[in-house]
Amino acid sequence: MEKTILLIEDDRSISEMVGNYLTKEGFKVISAFDGEEALNKFHQSSFHLILLDLMLPKLNGMDFLKIIREKSLVPVLILSAKDGEVEKALGLGFGADDYITKPFSMIELAARVRAAIRRAIDYSNSEMIKKPDKIIVHEITLDIHNFLAEKNGKEIKLTFKEWKILKLFFMNPKRVFTKEQIYHSVWEEDYYGDENIINVHMRRLREKIEDDPSSPHYIKTLWGIGYRLGEF
Structure with a gap:
């Protein structure tokens, strides 16, 4: 099955070069040259992967990413002209x-594209089973309605905050979360940079x-960036 890529790059020479190469590699490439055009094309079709430049006119790449992440877990590979760790962390965190x-x-680039698509397919075919009342990842089962966790059939004594952290990762298996995002999601309060509270709960x-x-295998640390669910 032909894999479809949404290529979002405002430099038309780069867009043409990347698009032509990936087409020769067997992908179907749809190009957009600004954030608004990209958002329209995203809503009109389904894609296996998005190649996203951050510096875009009309709607920047980070805002585009935040919008689509509200509805979709499609793999996103950022094309960045800056090598700063802050920008990389921000992109992955969102x-x-x-x-x-x-x-x-x-x-x-082609290798990264194939790897990202393969990971997405592997997740959809993995042991993770989503049901209305339970989420199962490897040996752990979360009971959504009763706020319970079990490992190999034995109950794990979690606090409510610990349970919410685990649920956050189980519900978003491909997301990388910064400490600020974890705090917002679990504590539902403004984050003032106190990393210790996250570190203690995670430990x-x-x-x-x-x-x-x-x-750890279930929750992996990405140093300087945040955390993500492990792969099984």
Whole structure:
């Protein structure tokens, strides 16, 4: 089955070069040259992956990403002309799956594209089963209505905050969350940069759900960025 990519890049020479190469690699590429055009095309069709430049006219790439993440988990690979860790962290934190810094090689870009699409397909075919009342990831089952967690059939004694953190990751398996986003989602309050509260809750949660908390499998740390659900 042909995989369709939405390429969002305002530099038409780069867009043409990337589009032509990926087409030769067997992908169907639909191009957009500003954020508003990209949003319209996103709503009109379904895509297997989005290649997103951050510096876009009319609607910038970060705002575009925030809008689509409210409705879709389609893989997003950021094309960035800046190599700063802050920008990378921001992009991944808002729901991007990967990034590649300009200038890049076409071979590397195609490899990143294939890897991101493959990960998305693997997730959809994985052991994770979503039901109206339960979420199952590997050995852990979350009971949504009764606020319970079990591992291999045995109840895990979680606090309500720990349970909400685990649910956040189980419900969003491809998302990377910054500490600020975790705090907003779980505590539902403004975040003032107190990382210790997140660190303590994450450590206690890992002690309860991981076989080896020092080498966690369920919740992975992306240093300098945040956390994401592990792959099984």
